[in-house]
Amino acid sequence: MKLLVVLSLVVAACYGSVVRQQRRFPDDFLFGTATAAYQIEGGWDADGKGESIWDYMVHNTPDVIRGKTNGDIAGDTYNNYKRDVEMMRELGLDAYRFSMAWSRILPTGMANEVNPAGIEFYNNYIDEMLKYNIQPLVTLYHWDLPQKLQELGGFTNPLFSDWFEDYARVVFENFGDRVKMFITFNEPREICFEGYGSTTKAPRLNSTAVGTYICAKNLVVAHAKAYRLYDQEFRAKQGGQCGITISVNWFGPATETPEDEVAAELRRQGEWGIYAHPIFSAEGGFPKELSDKIAENSAKQGYAKSRLPEFTEEEKAFVRGTSDFFGVNHYTAFMVSANDGKTSFPVPSLQDDMDNISFADDDWLKSASAWLTLAPNSIYKALSHLRTLYNDPIFYLTENGWSTYEGRDLIDDDRIEYYRASMESMLNCLDDGINLKGYMAWSLLDNFEWMEGYIERFGLYEVDFEDPARKRTPRKSAFVYKNIIKNRFVDYEYEPETMTMTIDEGH
Ligand SMILES: *[C@@H]1O[C@H](CO)[C@@H](O)[C@H](O)[C@H]1NC(C)=O
Ligand SMILES: CC(=O)N[C@H]1CO[C@H](CO)[C@@H](O)[C@@H]1O
Numbered sequence: 001m002k003l004l005v006v007l008s009l010v011v012a013a014c015y016g017s018v019v020r021q022q023r024r025f026p027d028d029f030l031f032g033t034a035t036a037a038y039q040i041e042g043g044w045d046a047d048g049k050g051e052s053i054w055d056y057m058v059h060n061t062p063d064v065i066r067g068k069t070n071g072d073i074a075g076d077t078y079n080n081y082k083r084d085v086e087m088m089r090e091l092g093l094d095a096y097r098f099s100m101a102w103s104r105i106l107p108t109g110m111a112n113e114v115n116p117a118g119i120e121f122y123n124n125y126i127d128e129m130l131k132y133n134i135q136p137l138v139t140l141y142h143w144d145l146p147q148k149l150q151e152l153g154g155f156t157n158p159l160f161s162d163w164f165e166d167y168a169r170v171v172f173e174n175f176g177d178r179v180k181m182f183i184t185f186n187e188p189r190e191i192c193f194e195g196y197g198s199t200t201k202a203p204r205l206n207s208t209a210v211g212t213y214i215c216a217k218n219l220v221v222a223h224a225k226a227y228r229l230y231d232q233e234f235r236a237k238q239g240g241q242c243g244i245t246i247s248v249n250w251f252g253p254a255t256e257t258p259e260d261e262v263a264a265e266l267r268r269q270g271e272w273g274i275y276a277h278p279i280f281s282a283e284g285g286f287p288k289e290l291s292d293k294i295a296e297n298s299a300k301q302g303y304a305k306s307r308l309p310e311f312t313e314e315e316k317a318f319v320r321g322t323s324d325f326f327g328v329n330h331y332t333a334f335m336v337s338a339n340d341g342k343t344s345f346p347v348p349s350l351q352d353d354m355d356n357i358s359f360a361d362d363d364w365l366k367s368a369s370a371w372l373t374l375a376p377n378s379i380y381k382a383l384s385h386l387r388t389l390y391n392d393p394i395f396y397l398t399e400n401g402w403s404t405y406e407g408r409d410l411i412d413d414d415r416i417e418y419y420r421a422s423m424e425s426m427l428n429c430l431d432d433g434i435n436l437k438g439y440m441a442w443s444l445l446d447n448f449e450w451m452e453g454y455i456e457r458f459g460l461y462e463v464d465f466e467d468p469a470r471k472r473t474p475r476k477s478a479f480v481y482k483n484i485i486k487n488r489f490v491d492y493e494y495e496p497e498t499m500t501m502t503i504d505e506g507h
Contacts, residue, residue: 023427025488030135030438032095033088033460034399036142036186038071039447041101043078047117050107052144053154053195053202064204066455071448075463076470078121085128087444087461087472090501091482095135097398097440098125099142099186102167109146111166119174126178132507137398137440138179139245140164140171140226142186143201150203155196155215161222168226172234180240182230183327183398184223187247188275192216197350200451208349213274213294213308216286220278220319227322244279245327245398248272248386250378251358254337263356264336266290268385270354274308279323280390284316294353301348325437326390329399330382333375334358365414368403368456374418379425383434394435397426401442403449403456408473410462410499415477423490441481445472474501 025031038054045051058070077084088096102109104118126136141164145154149163157163168184176182185191194201197212205211223244230242251267253260269277269290277287285291286308295306311319336358345351364373383395402418419441429436446459454465460478464471479496486504 023431023489025423025427025430027488028437029488030095030396031485032093032097032135032137032438032440033091033444034097034137034440034442035077035099035444035447036139037099037101037104038074038142038144039443039449040075040077040084040445041104042071042073042076043104044072046078047121048107048115049101049118050103050109050115051147052101052103053147053150054144056147056150057202057204061204064199065451065453067453069448069453073470074448075445075472080470080472081121081125082128083472084444085125085132085134086503087474087501088129088134089132089503089507090474091444091460091478092485092504092507093134094485095137095181095438095440096129096444097137097139097183099139099144100171101144102141103144103146105170106146106167109149109163109167111170114170122175126175130178135181136179137181137183138171138175139183139186140168141184141191143191143195145203154203155191155218155222156211158218160218161225164222165225165229168229169233172230172238176230176234176238176240180238182240182242183245184226184242185219186245186398187329188216188219188244189247189271192219192275193350208346208351210307212350216274217309217311220275221315223279224319224322228318231322241324243323243325243327243396244275245329246272246275247329247331247399248276248382249331250333250375250382250385251336252333252381254335254359257338259338259340260336262289263338266293266354267336267356267358270350276326276386276390278311278316278319279321280326280386280393281320282391284320285311290353297348297353307348323393325394325396326386327396327398328382328386329442330379330397331400332360332372333378333381334360365417367414367418368405369452372403374402374414374421376421377425377428379422380428380432383429383436384432387434392435394437395429396438396440397436398440399442400439401458403458406455406457408462409457410473410475412475412477415475416480419477419481419484420490420492423484474499 044055062068107115129136192215193212196205196215199206227242251264253264269287273287294308298306339355339357343357360373400422402415443458445461446457446463449456461472461474483494
């Protein structure tokens with residue numbers, strides 16, 4: 001009897017390890033972290049850098065930021081980049097995703113004047129990563145448009161795509177010998193809907209009727225121009241990849257009623273379909289249901305044309321297929337139901353065009369950010385949907401992370417729970433054959449969280465923003481993430497022995 005118990009324990013243990021072995025991340029799966037220039041760099045006007053729309057907004061309307069803080073210094077990565085790379089080595093990262101500030105490279109936004117100090121900074125930063133075998137993933141645009149270009153209409157100017165293409169050329173020429181993965185834009189929804197269609201990001205245009213839509217079209221065309229430039233003039237000699245990152249949270253119907261199904265579909269199209277469909281779908285152009293709805297509403301509202309500027313057939317063909325991978329920023333999920341007049345939105349607006357409401361389940365773990373909860377298996381739900389819709393693209397999760405409140409909260413068990421749940425959801429993707437190739441945790445370090453200032457913290461490393469040296473200290477989650485990267489599986493037993501980081505051999 002005893003022997004039987006021992007034997008079955010042995011069998012159970014082996015079975016356990018067999019199961020665990022199957023649930024491993026492949027060795028070539030890229031684990032990294034992600035950041036954005038304005039949120040960490042500081043040096044807002046250092047060495048010839050031009051003003052961006054964020055510099056302009058925080059200096060002219062400081063009240064819009066919680067705590068009236070700004071990113072003038074932020075984590076001061078401009079002076080601390082070597083420490084940041086040291087943290088990457090401590091974590092054992094394969095890759096690091098960061099963005100370049102357009103106005104650090106081109107102070108006025110136009111390519112006639114290149115700032116040598118800006119080029120030098122990014123060269124040093126990249127070379128420091130490469131010294132330790134950390135692959136740089138470069139985002140060309142993470143929300144910090146040169147203010148001079150905003151004064152000319154920014155993303156709503158029809159010449160925007162040419163300005164972006166010129167900037168992209170400078171980036172490819174200067175860094176493409178060492179950078180093998182470029183991301184043109186980070187999160188079109190946040191750029192267009194939040195920045196142009198509402199007031200929750202710079203430049204706060206609140207052009208609810210048309211801002212989102214004009215921006216969406218010009219952004220997608222600008223992306224395609226940069227992609228085609230890379231493809232035609234740089235890929236052969238540089239051998240890298242170029243793609244785009246779109247924020248794709250999961251929006252499922254609250255009930256199985258046809259009304260809620262329709263509502264959820266329109267919401268998905270309004271959230272990310274208008275940016276993804278022109279690039280990744282077989283037919284190109286904007287998604288049909290949303291586009292029909294906007295046309296119908298626009299006619300009712302007395303517009304001569306749809307507020308959504310449609311693509312010509314030629315433009316559709318130009319944009320279609322212009323991404324080597326689908327970069328997904330994914331954080332959470334919402335349940336969507338038909339609005340039926342329960343909530344009123346400004347008319348006309350994207351919200352009114354979608355006319356549907358969404359909410360999170362009360363039982364889902366809550367973060368410090370109102371929009372962010374731990375929704376079950378939502379990475380899998382989002383990616384399996386995208387995979388079917390867009391013919392099985394290669395995916396990278398280019399952001400995913402959890403916020404806590406400011407304060408020296410180094411024991412961040414909720415963040416650990418979130419990251420572990422994300423790992424399980426990604427393993428579900430891999431088990432299902434989804435082409436997911438990498439994961440960038442948001443974020444390496446605490447940073448300027450846009451309108452939330454320094455109140456919401458996303459870092460694996462805590463930053464002391466009172467300290468002129470901006471000291472970085474690892475949170476418990478940093479040790480857990482390091483352990484996952486090293487083992488390529490999630491070890492639920494793991495507890496860090498100390499809170500002191502060291503660099504493992506080979507990093
Ligand atoms: C934005 O515009 C809408 C009308 O489209 C208006 O209801 C709302 O108050 C405006 N918001 C701000 C902050 O100005
Ligand atoms: C844009 C829009 O109206 N979307 C949908 C919201 O939900 C209702 C269901 O009641 C649909 O009929 C709408 O089409």
